[in-house]
Each structure stands twice: as C-alpha cells, then as structure tokens.
Amino acid sequence: MGSAFANGLLAALLPCNCVLCGACGPALLCPGCRQQFFAATAPRCPICANPLPPAPEDLEPMPCGRCQAQRPTFDATVAAADYALPVDRLVLQLKFARQLALARLFAGLLADAVQRADARLYPHPALLCPVPLGLQRLSERGFNQALEIARPLGKALGIAVHARLAVRVRDTLAQSSTPHGARHANIAHAFAIPERALVEGRHIGLVDDVMSSGETLQELAATLKRHGAARVTNYVFARTPPQTH
Structure with missing residues (x-):
C-alpha cells in the first residue's frame, strides 16, 4: 500500500509531459507512445525509406520498385517515423511554434533508428550536413530546424556536424506548398558547396525534419555528388507516406 501510495503521489506531482498523449511522466515522450509510433517494426525501402510489404526477417530489404526503376542520387535513408497523425x-510545433526542445527529442528518436539499422546497409557517414534554409525563411523563422536536429544527433552518434557544408544560394517556395510536378524545378540549382575538399571522397549524411517527395534531398545529394561525395545518406525524423506526397 505504501509503495502504491508513493507512486500515485509521484504521478500526481509530475507534470504531464508526453507531447503526444499528455501522460504524466518525466520525459517528453511516454513509453507507450514511444512503442506505438517509433518502434519501427514495418520494413522500409533502404534507399528512400518508403514502406515495403512484409517480408521474412532473414531477408535483407530490397529497394522499392520506384528506386529500382530510377535510382535516386542519394544512397540510403533512415527515418524515425511516418509523417502522419499525431507525429506530424x-x-x-517545432517549425512554427518554436518548440526547440522537440528538436532534441527528434534527434534522440532518429539516433535510436540509426542504431537499430543494419550497419552493413547503413554505414555511418563522416560528416552530418543539415539541409540549409534560404535567407528569407531563416530570417522569418529565426532558426533552421534541420540544424537544431543535426547538432544533438551528431553528438549522440559521435559524428561531426558541419553547419555550412552546403548553402542555399537562392530562396525557393516551400516544397510543401508547391504542386508535386513543379517541385523539381522549384529546388533545382538551389544549393552550393563552399569547400569541395570537405566533401570529396567522403560519405555525407543529410539531416532534415521531414522527407516528402524527396526532391530537396535529391537535389542536395546530386550537388554533393557533383563535388565528389562518395556516398550520401539521408537522416530524416519523419517520412511522408507515398499516397500523400
């Protein structure tokens, strides 16, 4: 009885911190929500991280049909969750309500996904590069959410983060508000690499909050490859399901 009373009193005193369900506890994410939304039980394409049909556990996941038909310029993608309710x-909240503590949560969940991934398919990169924002959007928002995720992710994985490995040389419309067929043109030639020597012959990890059509990461990976990058892996917190791209 004493233990039950103490546990009940502790629960009453703790703030309701779970950002998804509001359950009382000391962490931003309760164990139940962590298991339900971030357990990563469903197989994903190793290249673009789109969901794959169930397959025997002893078989390595094959690339999806789209990646087999037209291989992206990036080589692999790790995602922590689907971009769907309630994760979206x-x-x-991070992007538009400045809830920067969520960036550390995203980084931790993404680091967990990286650690679960098969190291043979997903070797660690030499550097992490946050997807850069244009000057106008950076000025409006006041921070780059990709960089806010990349810093704690790099610390968790023991990988250096280079905040300006890539820069955005022109402002573009938000991809989320651009028609799907116009997204490639919207992002084309938007990036530059100031120091080729940091990229040449190396494996670069790109960090972003959400991957939808993949055009932004595709363009940035192509830019890195033109500057000599040997491999590019995407690390994204959430992956938009293909039917909603």
Whole structure:
C-alpha cells in the first residue's frame, strides 16, 4: 500500500509531459507512445525509406520498385517515423511554434533508428550536413530546424556536424506548398558547396525534419555528388507516406 501510495503521489506531482498523449511522466515522450509510433517494426525501402510489404526477417530489404526503376542520387535513408497523425503535429510545433526542445527529442528518436539499422546497409557517414534554409525563411523563422536536429544527433552518434557544408544560394517556395510536378524545378540549382575538399571522397549524411517527395534531398545529394561525395545518406525524423506526397 505504501509503495502504491508513493507512486500515485509521484504521478500526481509530475507534470504531464508526453507531447503526444499528455501522460504524466518525466520525459517528453511516454513509453507507450514511444512503442506505438517509433518502434519501427514495418520494413522500409533502404534507399528512400518508403514502406515495403512484409517480408521474412532473414531477408535483407530490397529497394522499392520506384528506386529500382530510377535510382535516386542519394544512397540510403533512415527515418524515425511516418509523417502522419499525431507525429506530424510535433513537426509543426517545432517549425512554427518554436518548440526547440522537440528538436532534441527528434534527434534522440532518429539516433535510436540509426542504431537499430543494419550497419552493413547503413554505414555511418563522416560528416552530418543539415539541409540549409534560404535567407528569407531563416530570417522569418529565426532558426533552421534541420540544424537544431543535426547538432544533438551528431553528438549522440559521435559524428561531426558541419553547419555550412552546403548553402542555399537562392530562396525557393516551400516544397510543401508547391504542386508535386513543379517541385523539381522549384529546388533545382538551389544549393552550393563552399569547400569541395570537405566533401570529396567522403560519405555525407543529410539531416532534415521531414522527407516528402524527396526532391530537396535529391537535389542536395546530386550537388554533393557533383563535388565528389562518395556516398550520401539521408537522416530524416519523419517520412511522408507515398499516397500523400
């Protein structure tokens, strides 16, 4: 009885911290929500991280049909969750409500996904590069959410983060508000690499909050490859399901 009373009193005193369900506890994410939304039980394409049909556990995942038909310029993608309710609300809170503590949560969940991934398919990169924002959007928002995720992710994985490995040389419309067929043209030639020597012959990890059509990461990976990058892996907190791209 004493233990039950103490546990009940502790629960009453603790703030309701789970950002998804509001359950009382000391962490931003309760164990139940962590298991439900971030357990990563469903197989994903090793290249683009789109969901794959169930397959025997002893078989390595094959690339999806789209990646087999037209291989992207990036080589692999690790995602912590699907960009769907209720996870998508967290991304919006980070971007538009300045809930920067969520960036550390995203980084931790993404680091967990990286550690679960098969190291043979997903070797660690030499450097992490946050997807850069244009000057106008950076000025409006006041921070780059990709960089806010990349810093704690790099610390968790023991990988250096280079905040300006890539720069955005022109402002573009938000990809999320651009028609799907116009997204490639919208992002084309938007990036530059100031120091080729940091990229040449190396494996670069790109960090972003959400991957939808993949055009932004595709363009940035192509830019890195033109400057000599040997391999590019995407690390994204959330992956938009293909039917909603």
